[in-house]
Amino acid sequence: MVVRRPGSYVCGLDAAMDVVGGKWKVLILWALAERSCRFGELRRLLPGVSEKVLAAQLRELEGDGVVVREVYDEVPPRVVYSLTEAGVLLNGALAPLGVWGKEFVLPRLREVG
Amino acid sequence: MVVRRPGSYVCGLDAAMDVVGGKWKVLILWALAERSCRFGELRRLLPGVSEKVLAAQLRELEGDGVVVREVYDEVPPRVVYSLTEAGVLLNGALAPLGVWGKEFVLPRLREVG
DNA sequence: CAGCACACTCACCCCGAGGTAACCACCCAC
């Protein structure tokens, strides 16, 4: 999270930004939108993330009610992460932002270098 | 900005998050969506922001092409900030996220404390 | 003359998100 103004949000938007404002969170959501993933799968899907940070961001997303963590008591242990209904809707709410970025940010990167 | 992975975005979404990922940026955009504002007006509309940070975030938003800065060479100096077309569209793209936050985050704050 | 408003800039500091690396317990394959 970037801001964390606990309980002092001006509007729904900065509250949502708080849920989504972590270096890897939108990427995690995007990955889980396609299908539920195990920890190691997510790790491989997000090149560059460290185990510590991935675990932390997943726990925050879980605490914010957008991700569920299911533990299967097997050996070797198996943990599956998936989106809650709120998570699916959050992804939908993020979609227009993704379109905007693709249309207005990515082209600027090319023209600058 | 929170992340700034210069030129190495995975998708449009994290590129957009980079534009919008600053403590006050969505609030600035929200304020400017209603009407263009002078520096001091923005300062008063965002209680808690410091002049330094407000100036910095405005300059980043300007650099990202979502805000225009118009200087009127008068005395006392007058500087007016407004949204570009991209800025207006960005605000529109953020709207669903605001709705989601209002629906899923703000209620949780009440039930927790 | 003092003080304030304008729109900043500059120097300095702080804290926490995120990175690094080691370690854990358990099991399987070689």
Added chain:
DNA sequence: GTGGGTGGTTACCTCGGGGTGAGTGTGCTG
């Protein structure tokens, strides 16, 4: 027994976003 894969935790460190406060130059007001 050594290495790898499972899903983590812990301690330590870095870096920079953001906060604080002072300075800037001009002109109006009290």
